[in-house]
Amino acid sequence: MQRKSKALFAGIFVLLFVAFSHALYAQGATNLKFNEILLNNESNFMDEYGQRSSWLEIVNSSYSKVNIGGCYLTDDQKNPKKYWIPNNSQETVISPRGFIVFFADGKPSRGIFHLNFHLEAGKSIYLYDANGRTLVDQVTLPDVLAPDLVYYRQSIDSDQWATSAQSTPRSDNDHSHKASAGERFVEHDPIGVGMVIVAMSVVFSALAILFLFYLLVGRKFKAKKKAKSAAGEHKQAPEEHLSGEVNAAIAMALHLHFAEQHDFENTVLTIKKVARPYSPWSSKIYTLRKHPRQ
Amino acid sequence: METSFLDFIIEHLGQFLQFTAFANLTVGHLIMIAVGLGFIYLAIAKEFEPMLLIPIGFGILVGNIAFSPGFKIGIYESGSVLNYLYFGVAQGVYPPLIFLGIGAMTDFSALISNPKLILIGAAAQFGIFGAYCIALALGFSPTEAGAIGIIGGADGPTAIFISSKLAPDLMGAIAISAYSYMALVPVIQPPIMRLLTTKKERVIRMKPPRAVSKKEKLIFAISGMLLTTFIVPSGLPLLGMLFFGNLLKESGVTKRLADTAKGPMIDIVTILLGLTVGASTQATTFLTIKSVGIFLLGAFSFVIATTAGVLFVKLINLFLKDGNKINPLIGNSGVSAVPDSARVSQVVGLEYDKTNYLLMHAMGPNVAGVIGSAIAAGILLSFLM
Numbered sequence: 001m002q003r004k005s006k007a008l009f010a011g012i013f014v015l016l017f018v019a020f021s022h023a024l025y026a027q028g029a030t031n032l033k034f035n036e037i038l039l040n041n042e043s044n045f046m047d048e049y050g051q052r053s054s055w056l057e058i059v060n061s062s063y064s065k066v067n068i069g070g071c072y073l074t075d076d077q078k079n080p081k082k083y084w085i086p087n088n089s090q091e092t093v094i095s096p097r098g099f100i101v102f103f104a105d106g107k108p109s110r111g112i113f114h115l116n117f118h119l120e121a122g123k124s125i126y127l128y129d130a131n132g133r134t135l136v137d138q139v140t141l142p143d144v145l146a147p148d149l150v151y152y153r154q155s156i157d158s159d160q161w162a163t164s165a166q167s168t169p170r171s172d173n174d175h176s177h178k179a180s181a182g183e184r185f186v187e188h189d190p191i192g193v194g195m196v197i198v199a200m201s202v203v204f205s206a207l208a209i210l211f212l213f214y215l216l217v218g219r220k221f222k223a224k225k226k227a228k229s230a231a232g233e234h235k236q237a238p239e240e241h242l243s244g245e246v247n248a249a250i251a252m253a254l255h256l257h258f259a260e261q262h263d264f265e266n267t268v269l270t271i272k273k274v275a276r277p278y279s280p281w282s283s284k285i286y287t288l289r290k291h292p293r294q
Numbered sequence: 295m296e297t298s299f300l301d302f303i304i305e306h307l308g309q310f311l312q313f314t315a316f317a318n319l320t321v322g323h324l325i326m327i328a329v330g331l332g333f334i335y336l337a338i339a340k341e342f343e344p345m346l347l348i349p350i351g352f353g354i355l356v357g358n359i360a361f362s363p364g365f366k367i368g369i370y371e372s373g374s375v376l377n378y379l380y381f382g383v384a385q386g387v388y389p390p391l392i393f394l395g396i397g398a399m400t401d402f403s404a405l406i407s408n409p410k411l412i413l414i415g416a417a418a419q420f421g422i423f424g425a426y427c428i429a430l431a432l433g434f435s436p437t438e439a440g441a442i443g444i445i446g447g448a449d450g451p452t453a454i455f456i457s458s459k460l461a462p463d464l465m466g467a468i469a470i471s472a473y474s475y476m477a478l479v480p481v482i483q484p485p486i487m488r489l490l491t492t493k494k495e496r497v498i499r500m501k502p503p504r505a506v507s508k509k510e511k512l513i514f515a516i517s518g519m520l521l522t523t524f525i526v527p528s529g530l531p532l533l534g535m536l537f538f539g540n541l542l543k544e545s546g547v548t549k550r551l552a553d554t555a556k557g558p559m560i561d562i563v564t565i566l567l568g569l570t571v572g573a574s575t576q577a578t579t580f581l582t583i584k585s586v587g588i589f590l591l592g593a594f595s596f597v598i599a600t601t602a603g604v605l606f607v608k609l610i611n612l613f614l615k616d617g618n619k620i621n622p623l624i625g626n627s628g629v630s631a632v633p634d635s636a637r638v639s640q641v642v643g644l645e646y647d648k649t650n651y652l653l654m655h656a657m658g659p660n661v662a663g664v665i666g667s668a669i670a671a672g673i674l675l676s677f678l679m
Contacts, residue, residue, distance in 0.1 A: 180678075191430060195427070207416040211413055213517060215410075221509070
């Protein structure tokens with residue numbers, strides 16, 4: 001029996017380890033993706049020094065904060081640690097579904113968002129995890145990209161890329177007006193009948209599954225009980241059995257009684273030990289003025 | 295020219311008077327204070343949900359002291375103490391904690407012993423979606439309609455949770471409406487129950503529920519969470535906490551945790567929730583035509599939910615043999631006002647047969663209603679958010 005329990009515990013531990021290691025992996029830098037790149041910046045987005053240079057945007061596709069600090073950016077796969085993103089700044093923390101922009105101006109002395117390399121057409125850029133070995137994301141730039149055209153991911157969760165004249169640094173690439181889920185729902189179902197049918201079907205299905213499950217479980221338990229009593233294992237004194245109605249009546253009477261006694265519940269007779277914890281704050285000795293000693 | 299000390303005092307006294315609530319008082323504040331006093335009166339004199347109406351009623355008084363803005367006093371002023379306490383409401387933190395306590399204090403035996411009662415809890419959710427349709431027709435936005443509809447679930451924490459996500463601006467009105475109608479369950483439901491049932495149906499005697507083993511209760515707590523949240527993951531905060539609380543109770547080995555969840559913790563959260571929800575009804579933001587609409591829709595949703603529950607039992611009875619029939623007076627308990635609506639079933643049942651105790655039977659659909667309204671809330675979130 002003990003061996004069985006140990007095996008069960010070990011099994012649970014292994015399952016938990018696998019699940020958690022996957023969860024930790026999923027919530028880290030692996031959710032970062034290249035999102036938008038501008039190669040040839042003539043009249044586009046400027047950095048904090050008022051300079052125009054090529055830039056790249058990274059998105060956090062997860063629904064929790066991710067710190068990109070400690071990761072590496074490079075344009076050379078043989079040198080994955082080409083640019084180390086400093087990890088001691090709050091500025092590198094990307095909010096859920098948020099964005100961060102790096103300027104590829106080859107001037108890292110200008111700040112943590114200035115890379116030590118330039119972007120070149122046709123080359124790939126890579127984002128490596130903090131260990132410098134795990135490739136998080138990579139993108140190959142088009143061979144030709146006209147000035148001020150951006151190469152962008154069509155949506156955060158898509159792997160499709162396209163070019164556009166409309167750049168959207170530090171924001172979603174899709175600027176079209178998006179109706180909310182509720183608005184879209186009402187467009188198709190203006191009077192709500194669809195909602196009633198679908199939602200009630202889901203509620204009924206969920207509770208019907210519970211119903212069927214407990215029906216089966218209940219039958220199994222009833223059958224087991226019957227089998228036990230048939231085998232004479234189950235000894236029940238019939239005179240001690242109280243029906244549900246009697247229990248309900250007792251419960252109701254008690255409830256009404258205690259509800260009326262609401263403000264006097266301290267007078268309830270109990271066999272439980274009543275704790276009277278000592279506290280100097282409630283002690284009479286400390287609250288009374290003592291006579292001065294002579 | 296130097297001002298005299300007297301002028302200085304008079305000037306500052308004038309300023310002080312301008313800061314008093316008397317100077318800032320409006321008719322709206324007076325109306326809300328009267329409402330708050332009404333809640334306190336109902337709680338103390340009529341004993342309508344005192345645990346909720348006293349904190350909410352006093353909260354209404356607190357929220358309607360007409361202060362000068364800018365001094366970090368009001369509940370909507372960031373940095374004020376009330377604003378910090380309100381965080382738990384605005385971000386939907388308190389409702390799942392209340393569900394934890396409800397789970398730890400609820401005995402699901404009635405439901406487990408007679409699983410078909412679960413379906414009554416589903417039928418009563420028509421109140422939510424009926425009110426949603428009416429709210430849409432009245433011109434409320436889809437998210438607002440969803441938040442208003444949830445009043446029909448008769449579940450205060452769920453109503454607050456959903457409105458904080460779907461329509462934060464209407465949360466005060468929705469919460470007050472939900473709790474008011476929950477307190478008025480003994481007034482709203484009996485006439486509908488009498489109207490929809492015959493004298494013969496009201497005296498139907500149901501089989502006493504069988505004793506449920508500890509193992510069955512444990513299976514219920516775990517499988518209930520898994521089965522419901524696999525279908526509606528957006529209901530996880532409420533359903534997860536509900537079944538977790540129940541597991542603490544039924545496991546028998548975590549008595550201290552269960553006692554804390556159903557005792558001091560739920561009391562603390564109830565105090566904070568009630569007070570801050572009450573205080574969120576500042577006259578300036580609360581007294582609007584929309585609030586009036588919400589109150590009317592809240593009443594409708596309760597009526598629809600009760601009607602659907604009772605009629606559904608009558609429908610089930612068409613397929614059940616004599617001796618297995620369900621008393622339709624427990625149909626009202628499908629709304630999740632626990633245990634008030636079950637108590638209403640009991641009281642109305644006793645009016646027609648002094649020896650027919652329906653309380654235990656009514657507790658089945660009542661707790662199923664809690665699960666059903668949490669599932670319905672999850673559906674609203676997934677469709678509208």
